[in-house]
Amino acid sequence: MIEYSEYKGNKLIVLKRNEDDKYPFSFGKTKARLIVENFEEIKKFAEEE
Numbered sequence: 001m002i003e004y005s006e007y008k009g010n011k012l013i014v015l016k017r018n019e020d021d022k023y024p025f026s027f028g029k030t031k032a033r034l035i036v037e038n039f040e041e042i043k044k045f046a047e048e049e
Helices: 029-037 039-047
Strands: 002-007 010-015 025-027
Touching: 010 029, 025 029, 029 039
Parallel strands: none
Antiparallel strands: 002 010, 010 025
16 A cells, blocks of 8 residues: 655655554655665565575
């Protein structure tokens, strides 16, 4: 589930596991760019056992 929010005038993307997620993952454009630039390494990390 994806939502958008704002913090101090900056747009955020909010990722939730479900509607009742108490601890959503949110970040702004600077971190979003960093994630995109390093997506393949993040994907490898997530797939490790």
